[in-house]
Amino acid sequence: MSEQKLKSRREFIRLAGMASIGLGAAACAANVAPLPPTTTPASPDSMAAMTPAPAATMVDMDTMHEAGVKKFLDNIGKDARFFGNKLEPKVVNGVKEFTLTCSEIQWDAGGGAMADAMAYNGTVPGPEIRVTEGDAVRVIVKNDMKRQSTSVHFHGQAVPNNMDGVPFITQPPIKPGQSFTYEFTVKNVGSSMYHSHHNSAEQVTRGLLGAFIVDRKDKAKDPAYDSDYTLILNDGVGGFTFNGKGFPYTQPIAARLGEKIRIRYMNEGLMIHPMHLHGLEQLVFAADGWNLPNPYYCDTINIAPGQRFDVIVTAHTAGVWAFHCHILNHAESSNGMFGMVTAVIVK
Ligand SMILES: [Cu+2]
Structure with a gap:
């Protein structure tokens, strides 16, 4: 992984110095209390409840902002x-077989405050499933949860109707203790997802979600890139998260100067999240797995629930570039940055 390129404590300290320039006044968070899980769409009232209590004084505020940045930098690569x-x-007789086990767990979105979650194979998000166009796949889903039935929908994949994962429409719900096997041949390329399609406002936001990525056979049809990152956005368990963690416990994308980075955004939450990257433009080339006829540049890309966008970022300028949701109370309070914040670090 490219973050392993960050070799030494000395580099962290140097980068911390860069961060004070690169992040500037927008800079980051303190050791804020992780946010409580939500199971219903956030209203302005619940938004307020998800925002940490304000810091008492300007000195407190600045101290907490600085502490968050330090914590983020210290946590790089961990x-x-x-x-x-x-x-x-x-691989069973040419079929790529995956097993997903659903269970109720406690999930730490950062800082050690555990929240009630639902998980595939014990992590939020569930593990990435990665296959190639044309593959025959089998996904065995076991429900080890105690209190709820479930199902899995492969969001973005054209599958036979009886594999579509919608209880009482295409299959019975998978009750606790039961399993269901999904089988299909992969047709759609690019960035898709798998997630619960049963009591989904609770089950998906609590963690029953993951990336389902399909590599194209003819790579010449996509823009060239050197590295490939997935950022799954969520606004349920643990508050506002990327890949299950909130700042300062998110990880940055670390790149060498000139590197072409592919970023796959996937929104599994209940809210829109406009993702803003400082300093480096984003070339949007695919929406919902489909390559766009006219790729376009932007610095902020709005991602609605269920949408996926693929972008290429060329790391043309060195620095620590803040990278965050631009609904600002998803990213910062008077205590500093939290939630949907990370960085692209270019060396
Ligand atoms: Cu947001």
């Missing part, structure tokens, strides 16, 4: 799961 949680298939 969560290999953040960008590296992949599920390896078992």
